[in-house]
Amino acid sequence: MATSSAAVKSTxxxxxxxxxxxxxxxxxxxxxxxxxxxxxxVDNDMVLIDVGLKSEGRVALKEFAVPGQQVELVPGDTVExxxxxxxxxxxxxxxxxxxxxxxxxxxxxxxxFTDQLRVTGIIFGKVKGGFTVDLNGAVAFLPGSQVDxxxxxxxxxxxxxxxxxxxxxxxxxRGNIVVSRRAVLEESRAEARSELVANLKEGQILExxxxxxxxxxxxxDLGGVDGLLHVTDIAWRRINHPSEALQIGQAVKVQxxxxxxxxxxxxxxxxxxxxxxWEGVVAKYPAGARFRGRxxxxxxxxxxxxxxxxxxxxxxxxxxxxxxxxxxPGKIVSTSQEVEVMVxxxxxxxxxxxxGLKQCLPNPWEVFAEKYPAGTELEGEVKNITEFGLFxxxxxxxxxxxxxxxxxxxxxxxxxxxxxKKADQVKVKVLDVDVEKExxxxxxxxxxxxxxxxxxxxxxxRKGEVVTGTVTEVNDxxxxxxxxxxxxxxxxxxxLSRDRSEQRPDRFSVGDKLDxxxxxxxxxxxxxxxSIKAKEVEEEKxxxxxxxxxxxxxxxxxxxxAALRRARENTTEEK
Numbered sequence: 001m002a003t004s005s006a007a008v009k010s011t012x013x014x015x016x017x018x019x020x021x022x023x024x025x026x027x028x029x030x031x032x033x034x035x036x037x038x039x040x041x042v043d044n045d046m047v048l049i050d051v052g053l054k055s056e057g058r059v060a061l062k063e064f065a066v067p068g069q070q071v072e073l074v075p076g077d078t079v080e081x082x083x084x085x086x087x088x089x090x091x092x093x094x095x096x097x098x099x100x101x102x103x104x105x106x107x108x109x110x111x112x113f114t115d116q117l118r119v120t121g122i123i124f125g126k127v128k129g130g131f132t133v134d135l136n137g138a139v140a141f142l143p144g145s146q147v148d149x150x151x152x153x154x155x156x157x158x159x160x161x162x163x164x165x166x167x168x169x170x171x172x173x174r175g176n177i178v179v180s181r182r183a184v185l186e187e188s189r190a191e192a193r194s195e196l197v198a199n200l201k202e203g204q205i206l207e208x209x210x211x212x213x214x215x216x217x218x219x220x221d222l223g224g225v226d227g228l229l230h231v232t233d234i235a236w237r238r239i240n241h242p243s244e245a246l247q248i249g250q251a252v253k254v255q256x257x258x259x260x261x262x263x264x265x266x267x268x269x270x271x272x273x274x275x276x277x278w279e280g281v282v283a284k285y286p287a288g289a290r291f292r293g294r295x296x297x298x299x300x301x302x303x304x305x306x307x308x309x310x311x312x313x314x315x316x317x318x319x320x321x322x323x324x325x326x327x328x329p330g331k332i333v334s335t336s337q338e339v340e341v342m343v344x345x346x347x348x349x350x351x352x353x354x355x356g357l358k359q360c361l362p363n364p365w366e367v368f369a370e371k372y373p374a375g376t377e378l379e380g381e382v383k384n385i386t387e388f389g390l391f392x393x394x395x396x397x398x399x400x401x402x403x404x405x406x407x408x409x410x411x412x413x414x415x416x417x418x419x420x421k422k423a424d425q426v427k428v429k430v431l432d433v434d435v436e437k438e439x440x441x442x443x444x445x446x447x448x449x450x451x452x453x454x455x456x457x458x459x460x461x462r463k464g465e466v467v468t469g470t471v472t473e474v475n476d477x478x479x480x481x482x483x484x485x486x487x488x489x490x491x492x493x494x495x496l497s498r499d500r501s502e503q504r505p506d507r508f509s510v511g512d513k514l515d516x517x518x519x520x521x522x523x524x525x526x527x528x529x530x531s532i533k534a535k536e537v538e539e540e541k542x543x544x545x546x547x548x549x550x551x552x553x554x555x556x557x558x559x560x561x562a563a564l565r566r567a568r569e570n571t572t573e574e575k
Contacts, residue, residue, distance in 0.1 A: 201256065366435050
């Protein structure tokens with residue numbers, strides 16, 4: 001039996017020597033190499049291993065542990081270990097299973113690096129500028145910029161989970177390995193992009209993630225390819241800026257609105273996945289109906305009012321107020337204000353609704369016409385003075401106009417308007433109210449009696465009548481004559497006498513009394529035309545008719561002399 005036992009031991013030694021020779025080859029030094037050893041025993045947390053040296057070595061049991069599994073080692077198992085020293089102070093070999101695994105890993109990693117193959121690792125720690133990755137025993141550095149395609153705020157979900165990596169560079173002598181998870185994702189992204197673009201078509205519904213937000217829209221990552229979601233295609237309602245409805249990182253469902261295979265530009269829409277609120281809008285918002293809405297936007301030409309999400313109408317500046325003309329809409333309404341509006345017109349094809357704000361308020365011209373009919377006397381403030389009249393403030397915050405011709409009876413409008421200035425309180429009479437044109441005609445002279453008309457009527461100023469007047473002015477063109485009650489008549493130079501030699505204005509003086517015939521009474525121009533010549537001609541005709549013709553033997557001078565004496569006698573009798 002002893003001989004047999006010795007033979008077995010000899011055979012084991014020879015077999016193990018063969019294994020050692022296989023591990024070390026012709027190397028003369030064991031230190032710093034990985035060799036195969038045999039497990040002799042497992043005591044508590046230490047494993048005794050024979051690697052064919054003078055003495056065995058011990059390795060901590062935990063170094064053989066595999067994450068998530070229990071260590072199963074029994075005497076006789078063959079394992080690979082790293083020889084750190086041939087012998088320590090206790091005479092035992094210093095061995096390491098972890099370093100052996102690291103050496104194995106380095107060998108495999110170098111091959112993957114050379115062949116540009118992906119490797120699997122686990123992120124297990126954070127260091128300055130990045131993270132540490134366990135590549136099956138070898139520790140690699142993962143820069144922060146290489147974690148993902150987009151910046152990652154929280155990396156904790158990735159830690160402790162096997163991830164694919166690409167080796168960017170490695171130096172075994174220095175023990176440096178740099179890996180990238182981003183490179184793997186970009187490669188996968190490129191593959192997914194090609195597949196997605198190849199199958200992309202308009203109308204297709206996709207899911208994506210908001211990648212970036214600009215003033216005009218948002219870029220959505222569809223999984224390898226980006227599409228533009230324009231601000232007008234986010235929702236049916238008005239959105240002034242995409243950030244009002246979206247945020248970076250948000251998952252969204254979109255529809256492909258347009259796709260250009262040549263440029264690979266993709267236009268996306270979100271509102272297309274919802275019902276179009278403009279369908280049936282004519283029946284829903286008939287002309288003349290009133291609704292309440294919210295002011296969403298104010299421009300120089302009006303204000304937009306939202307009647308419901310996706311349905312907006314424009315209140316043009318001309319339809320905002322009855323009285324506030326040429327005023328910016330922002331001074332009448334404010335953003336987010338709730339207002340009552342009337343539907344004026346609906347164009348479902350152009351998707352336009354015209355609204356009116358003032359139509360929901362009483363028309364001040366209608367109110368004024370009913371309350372202050374023509375003939376009503378009022379008092380108001382002079383708001384403005386123009387070349388054609390005065391604008392006077394009236395009840396209801398509206399203005400009426402006193403035309404130049406309606407300021408005074410006896411003076412020109414240009415002269416009379418000089419008596420007034422802004423803010424003066426004046427009395428006026430309502431002459432006419434035009435509701436449609438929003439005009440109110442006022443008069444100031446109508447508050448007093450027309451002296452010209454009175455004088456013309458009561459003073460007998462009728463065409464053909466002879467009147468007595470007083471010379472008030474003499475000029476080269478003729479003579480101005482007062483004919484009573486402030487009425488002024490004018491005798492042209494050619495009408496001063498029947499005799500041409502007597503047609504000289506300078507033979508008259510201011511204050512002279514004279515008789516003249518009324519030729520014309522122009523009430524519109526307020527002028528009276530007189531003629532001495534016409535009076536003399538008429539008197540001559542009367543004399544001829546009364547005293548006979550020159551054939552009777554009487555001279556023309558005798559006839560006229562008799563007529564003049566007769567006229568003087570009649571005048572004396574009347575006195």
